[in-house]
Amino acid sequence: MDFFHDATPGVYALAILLLPLAGFLFNAITFRSAFTRAKGHVVPLITIGVALFLSLSIFKHAAFDERPAAHEATSEGEAPVHEGAAASLADLRFRWSSRDHGMSATVIDTGALKVDAAIAIDHLTATMLVVVTLVAFLVHLYSVGYMHGDPRFSRFFAFLQLFSFSMLGLVLTDNLLLLFCFWELVGVCSYFLIGFWFEQEEPPKASIKAFMTNRFGDVGFLIGVLLVSRLFGTFDLSEIQAKLRAVAEGQAHLPALFGWTEATLLTVAGLCLFLGPMAKSAQVPLHVWLPDAMAGPTPVSALIHAATMVAAGVYMVGRIYFFFTPFVLGTIAVVGTVTALVAATIGLVHNNIKKVLAYSTCSQLGYMMLALGVGGYAAGLFHLYTHAFFKACLFLGAGSVIHAVHTEDLRLMGGLRAKLPVTYKTFLIATLALGGVPFFSGAFSKELIVEHAIQWGAGWNVARWLPAIVAIFGGALTFFYMLRLVYLTFHGAPRDAHRFDHAHESPGSMTAPLVVLAALSIFSVDWLPIPLLRGMTMPELLAPPPPLASVIAGHPPGSHEAAGLMLPFLVLVISVLVLVAGYRLYQQTYKRRAPGPEARVAQFRPLHTAFSRLYWFDEFYEATIVRFGRAAARILTAFDVHAIDAAVNGVGTAGEATARIWGAFDRIVVDGLVNLWWHASHAVSRALRRVQTGNLQDYLAFAVGGMALVTLMFLFLS
Amino acid sequence: MDAILARYFFVGAAMFLLGIFTMVSRRNAIYVLMGAELILNAAALNFVAFARYGAAARGPAGAALDGSMFAIFIVILAAAEAAVALGIVLQLYQHFPSIDVSKPNRLSD
Numbered sequence: 095m096d097f098f099h100d101a102t103p104g105v106y107a108l109a110i111l112l113l114p115l116a117g118f119l120f121n122a123i124t125f126r127s128a129f130t131r132a133k134g135h136v137v138p139l140i141t142i143g144v145a146l147f148l149s150l151s152i153f154k155h156a157a158f159d160e161r162p163a164a165h166e167a168t169s170e171g172e173a174p175v176h177e178g179a180a181a182s183l184a185d186l187r188f189r190w191s192s193r194d195h196g197m198s199a200t201v202i203d204t205g206a207l208k209v210d211a212a213i214a215i216d217h218l219t220a221t222m223l224v225v226v227t228l229v230a231f232l233v234h235l236y237s238v239g240y241m242h243g244d245p246r247f248s249r250f251f252a253f254l255q256l257f258s259f260s261m262l263g264l265v266l267t268d269n270l271l272l273l274f275c276f277w278e279l280v281g282v283c284s285y286f287l288i289g290f291w292f293e294q295e296e297p298p299k300a301s302i303k304a305f306m307t308n309r310f311g312d313v314g315f316l317i318g319v320l321l322v323s324r325l326f327g328t329f330d331l332s333e334i335q336a337k338l339r340a341v342a343e344g345q346a347h348l349p350a351l352f353g354w355t356e357a358t359l360l361t362v363a364g365l366c367l368f369l370g371p372m373a374k375s376a377q378v379p380l381h382v383w384l385p386d387a388m389a390g391p392t393p394v395s396a397l398i399h400a401a402t403m404v405a406a407g408v409y410m411v412g413r414i415y416f417f418f419t420p421f422v423l424g425t426i427a428v429v430g431t432v433t434a435l436v437a438a439t440i441g442l443v444h445n446n447i448k449k450v451l452a453y454s455t456c457s458q459l460g461y462m463m464l465a466l467g468v469g470g471y472a473a474g475l476f477h478l479y480t481h482a483f484f485k486a487c488l489f490l491g492a493g494s495v496i497h498a499v500h501t502e503d504l505r506l507m508g509g510l511r512a513k514l515p516v517t518y519k520t521f522l523i524a525t526l527a528l529g530g531v532p533f534f535s536g537a538f539s540k541e542l543i544v545e546h547a548i549q550w551g552a553g554w555n556v557a558r559w560l561p562a563i564v565a566i567f568g569g570a571l572t573f574f575y576m577l578r579l580v581y582l583t584f585h586g587a588p589r590d591a592h593r594f595d596h597a598h599e600s601p602g603s604m605t606a607p608l609v610v611l612a613a614l615s616i617f618s619v620d621w622l623p624i625p626l627l628r629g630m631t632m633p634e635l636l637a638p639p640p641p642l643a644s645v646i647a648g649h650p651p652g653s654h655e656a657a658g659l660m661l662p663f664l665v666l667v668i669s670v671l672v673l674v675a676g677y678r679l680y681q682q683t684y685k686r687r688a689p690g691p692e693a694r695v696a697q698f699r700p701l702h703t704a705f706s707r708l709y710w711f712d713e714f715y716e717a718t719i720v721r722f723g724r725a726a727a728r729i730l731t732a733f734d735v736h737a738i739d740a741a742v743n744g745v746g747t748a749g750e751a752t753a754r755i756w757g758a759f760d761r762i763v764v765d766g767l768v769n770l771w772w773h774a775s776h777a778v779s780r781a782l783r784r785v786q787t788g789n790l791q792d793y794l795a796f797a798v799g800g801m802a803l804v805t806l807m808f809l810f811l812s
Numbered sequence: 813m814d815a816i817l818a819r820y821f822f823v824g825a826a827m828f829l830l831g832i833f834t835m836v837s838r839r840n841a842i843y844v845l846m847g848a849e850l851i852l853n854a855a856a857l858n859f860v861a862f863a864r865y866g867a868a869a870r871g872p873a874g875a876a877l878d879g880s881m882f883a884i885f886i887v888i889l890a891a892a893e894a895a896v897a898l899g900i901v902l903q904l905y906q907h908f909p910s911i912d913v914s915k916p917n918r919l920s921d
Contacts, residue, residue, distance in 0.1 A: 786919065786920050787917065787920050788916070788917030788918060788919045788920025789913075789914055789917050789920075790913055790916070791835065791836045791837070791844070791913060791914070792836075794832075794835055794836055795836045798832050798836070
């Protein structure tokens, strides 16, 4: 329709982006004023609420009115058949760029380097906008109740707003360099928010750990960005895609750096770029910061470490998807697989409600990366959105529990079902969604992932079966540990009577977001491929970009014949079986105690140790990188003190010596001259004074002598 | 004639120098005044010598009397000067109870 024909979406997008920034500035500047101290949440809620409304408006127009051109060609609502690689490498998806409507700002222009800030909106962006603003709004609302009474209440909201601004900037920008800037900014906000309660012992350490680990990944990201700019001469994603398409069609060539082939260059750049999401989305081995990040307030965990910031990595992979060669995609799949499995196993054994959820998040992010790696573009991103909703619900529910019993330790909970009914029901709904129980939203996205994994792994190459196997097996693990979590928290007898007695349901500002998120977890957008959005299913909405890099690498993806309804049905059956398996394990261990949890632990003692010690990742890093870092810091400090400070002091000493020399010169020579003058006149005057004896007769004698002298002169000289 | 005149000059010069010497070297104020008298009389002698043996004396007018007249004036002047000088000496004695001329030396540094 007409919404995207002029610059209106750009105005909306700018408003969405800048409103939270304004909220941040407002709270940051006025945080001492009486209004902000009492009602510091009002302005942020308004800004994020308006941003949400605008995002919904953009989504409505994008999803309901604009279709990817490829869809027009197919008849029914099935996923379009992939055509041969040579046929069309054009990106026929809907895309609105602010550059076409004159809305772009030159951020840097030095002749050699030109960075234009522009906004691009496609279906991916539009959906992400809704998810981010919706979860952010609900978290803002929740924080009103959760952070009530905190001495730095308004500053918390300021940071939430700054984070929202950064995340939205990351989503909206079209420029790789600016994406990196917002990426870093999001990391900084995470640092602030994790370490919000910096008076305690854990948060500062955790925030530094999070930031450092993210920085580590960002080094790779930056190297990748620089490689890309060197290869393509630009940072703009649309231009990069256009140039890559030209290369794929044989009309252009990339500069041959280091003498490598184009495919190798793309692979290296892709791997470097992937390091960023590896850190940001907590993939193994850079996942170590996520469990520690739970030291921050629970709304922070919900917003940042469940729904949005960690999703930024997945989003970025989705944005740059056309850039990844099959090797890189395979790497992504492997990393995702390992993460999904490792994190799920660790989540089995923890006794901290937030840590279990953190590992669950880590595992689900692994699922998303797995999906993207095996070619399930829409599956991975769709899982991102459903996960955002039910994981945020779970975290906020956990926060509600923590708020009630003032502890995070599962061993001190139990039986809270009666005391926290709303929390329990929403938590249960979100758990079912996470597990992938049919009819809940998580099911569709997860099954889509499994479908793609199976399709990718089909064949006789055993190694390619891993993602599918892990995806399926991981489903059982996921369901089990979530049921365990629900049981230990809400069922059974309370293990700490004192806490149980004081527990009470949370205020409305906290339960309302829970209900909304639970509703979104049930309302599974597009479970069956039933066209909902005016003829498009979710997978079509999130159509993948043309596989340009794969073509360049010489491995164009073969055409996947639409498997009809056979494969989804098969996957449905498998997943139900898996869920039943997980449920039976839970039932045996916890409900019937046959054998009970302690016996199970003894059964799997070595595994249990490995899981509870987090596979010793932290110890490994401590022994290697951290020690190296500390030693390097010591050396550099010594250098700083002895070399640099000595040099600075030396300059000072030299100046002082020079001053002394000049001073001596001044004293001896200059003053000496003046004094000499004085001495000389004094001496002369002393000598001359002796003439004045005061004695009359002497004067007479001088007069006579002078007269005689003059007479003689006259006699002899004239 | 000039030979005779020259002798008078010598005597006159000698008297003048002795007078100078007396003025310069005597401590008693009266003796200093005596020296002054010697000087004045030396000058008078010169005048008289020129009057008797000088060029005017050899002229038609014979012995000139101007010189002798001048000598009388010099005596008058000497007397007046002596009177004044003694007045100063009296003042000197009143100030310092002494007529030693080396006493008033306060004009020195």
